Amino acid sequence: MSEQNKEPKFKKVAEGANDLSLGISIVVAILIGIAIGIGLQKLFGVKWVMIIGVVIGVGAAIRNIQIAYKKQKASLDELAKDPRYANKRYIEDDED
DSSP, X not given: OOTTTSOOTXXXXXXXXXXXXXXXXXXXXXXXXXXXXXXXXXXXXXXXXXXXXXHHHHHHHHHHHHHXXXXXXXXXXXXXXXXXXXOOOOOOOSOO
């Protein structure tokens, strides 16, 4: 095998880490939002202000999901252009 045709040594590990990154980013976004909420609560001394931080965290998590969806859709749309993966419909005859 030539050097150009070899797959990188840690390609599967990198792909797995990329798949896990969405789940991790959702959790981290919500935790950061909660931390912002706690900070605002301590700064202003009002207990309900923490809800603002939670809403910010959930909003950031939803945004991360949207970005991942668009990235995955673009990748699948590019794959769909390949004739090997074209959507072929077969007509089945009921008559035997």
